[in-house]
Amino acid sequence: MVSEEKKKRPRSSEASKSGRMDSNHRYPAPKAGAIAARRRPGQRGDCSVKEESASIASQKNIWKILDGHYPERISFLPVVSPFRFLVTVMLSASTTDKQAAEAAEKLFSVYPDPQAIASADVSSIEALIHKAGLSKAKSKNIKAMSAIVAESGIPETMEGLQKLPGVGEKTAACYVSEILGKNAVIADTHFVRVAMRIGFTDTVDRAASAREIRERFDESLWTRISMVLNLHGRTCCKPKPLCTECPVSALCPSSGCATGQS
Numbered sequence: 001m002v003s004e005e006k007k008k009r010p011r012s013s014e015a016s017k018s019g020r021m022d023s024n025h026r027y028p029a030p031k032a033g034a035i036a037a038r039r040r041p042g043q044r045g046d047c048s049v050k051e052e053s054a055s056i057a058s059q060k061n062i063w064k065i066l067d068g069h070y071p072e073r074i075s076f077l078p079v080v081s082p083f084r085f086l087v088t089v090m091l092s093a094s095t096t097d098k099q100a101a102e103a104a105e106k107l108f109s110v111y112p113d114p115q116a117i118a119s120a121d122v123s124s125i126e127a128l129i130h131k132a133g134l135s136k137a138k139s140k141n142i143k144a145m146s147a148i149v150a151e152s153g154i155p156e157t158m159e160g161l162q163k164l165p166g167v168g169e170k171t172a173a174c175y176v177s178e179i180l181g182k183n184a185v186i187a188d189t190h191f192v193r194v195a196m197r198i199g200f201t202d203t204v205d206r207a208a209s210a211r212e213i214r215e216r217f218d219e220s221l222w223t224r225i226s227m228v229l230n231l232h233g234r235t236c237c238k239p240k241p242l243c244t245e246c247p248v249s250a251l252c253p254s255s256g257c258a259t260g261q262s
């Protein structure tokens with residue numbers, strides 16, 4: 001059954017376009033004690049969730065509000081070409097998107113394609129991407145990845161992408177959602193923090209957090225949930241959350257957690 005609201009706003013099945021909670025939502029009933037038992041009080045950026053508040057109904061309402069609060073189109077990194085995007089996402093590990101984009105710009109100004117990067121000295125790549133941090137490891141991975149892509153092209157599945165050097169689950173998910181238009185859960189640090197605070201997940205482990213979202217929400221929502229929670233974590237639900245400015249403060253089980261107001 002599709003809601004009237006959804007009928008009025010026809011969108012494709014892609015989460016980045018749909019993004020509405022509907023009958024596809026399949027969040028299971030929280031297991032008694034499970035959420036409270038798995039949380040680690042006092043953990044950096046974590047506010048313990050009151051289990052009684054983390055009901056399915058409130059989660060649906062939280063999602064509806066957050067979904068409507070943020071723009072339909074959310075992106076954090078520039079897309080010049082699929083290969084450049086993949087490299088930029090690799091560079092974004094443990095640094096800001098701005099630093100990653102600037103490092104990518106510098107790298108591509110000297111080595112414009114996979115063939116050129118594959119033939120370059122690692123030390124030269126390292127110097128060009130230095131500001132993105134972890135440049136030793138990133139330069140080796142980018143060179144090795146470029147050699148494979150120069151030979152065989154960029155894989156088009158999560159599994160294939162994750163076989164490339166330096167490409168983990170988050171990088172692969174970014175690529176398939178942004179470049180291939182498929183749905184994927186992108187579990188970065190912001191996403192994991194917010195998802196747990198609002199009761200969508202009960203873990204700070206990225207892979208487990210992504211798995212829980214995949215299990216609990218329909219695939220058509222995966223990318224949209226990822227982008228909305230990520231943006232909410234950057235702008236409002238920061239490590240020290242701005243609960244008084246938050247659109248879901250009345251429903252969030254962690255509201256006021258950083259100030260002891262909850």
Ligand code: SF4
Binds near residue numbers: 236242254257
């Ligand atoms: S109410 Fe506070 S903890 Fe909850 S989502 Fe908003 S900012 Fe985060």
